[in-house]
Amino acid sequence: MNTESTKFKRVKVECETKGTLARLDSILQAVENNKNWVYSTKTAYRIKTNSKKDFIYYAESAMPWPLENRDVVIHMLFNSDSIANMLFVTASGEPDGFPRKTNIVRLPHFQGRYVATQKTSNQLNILYYLEIDPGGNTPAWLVNMFVAKGPYETFSKLSAMLQR
Numbered sequence: 001m002n003t004e005s006t007k008f009k010r011v012k013v014e015c016e017t018k019g020t021l022a023r024l025d026s027i028l029q030a031v032e033n034n035k036n037w038v039y040s041t042k043t044a045y046r047i048k049t050n051s052k053k054d055f056i057y058y059a060e061s062a063m064p065w066p067l068e069n070r071d072v073v074i075h076m077l078f079n080s081d082s083i084a085n086m087l088f089v090t091a092s093g094e095p096d097g098f099p100r101k102t103n104i105v106r107l108p109h110f111q112g113r114y115v116a117t118q119k120t121s122n123q124l125n126i127l128y129y130l131e132i133d134p135g136g137n138t139p140a141w142l143v144n145m146f147v148a149k150g151p152y153e154t155f156s157k158l159s160a161m162l163q164r
Helices: 021-029 031-036 140-145 149-162
Strands: 011-018 041-051 054-061 069-081 086-093 104-106 109-120 123-133
Touching: 011 149, 021 031, 021 069, 021 086, 021 109, 021 123, 021 149, 031 041, 031 054, 069 109, 123 149
Parallel strands: 069 104
Antiparallel strands: 011 123, 041 054, 054 069, 069 086, 086 109, 109 123
């Protein structure tokens, strides 16, 4: 769906998979492993840790030629509700949160949110919402053509990791 404030489509993913909230929390916190499951991630690492459930990280995404790679600085906040067996994670872009690199386009807008519910002892429901502006000169129509590819591949790999 499009928003009134942007020409780029927002993404909503709903995933039913085997796994636990504890495993999902562990995977999402280990950002240095994002290159193994988050679509097109070239590198990711923590910049600042405020607490176990509050940190900022840097990620670079590899883009196909002729596009320049993209990077983003993300502030992650984790909250859980043990009574409802839920995990909430917000991921907010901080475009000025880390020095920019040459020949890499910084995402001017990034907003993501995970809402995960433990349905049974080994069954998760994960809702994920994502809104980005890739920056640079990439036409919106081109970005919107491929908007489902990244989330599909990411959640396929995430599901496999949750089941390990």
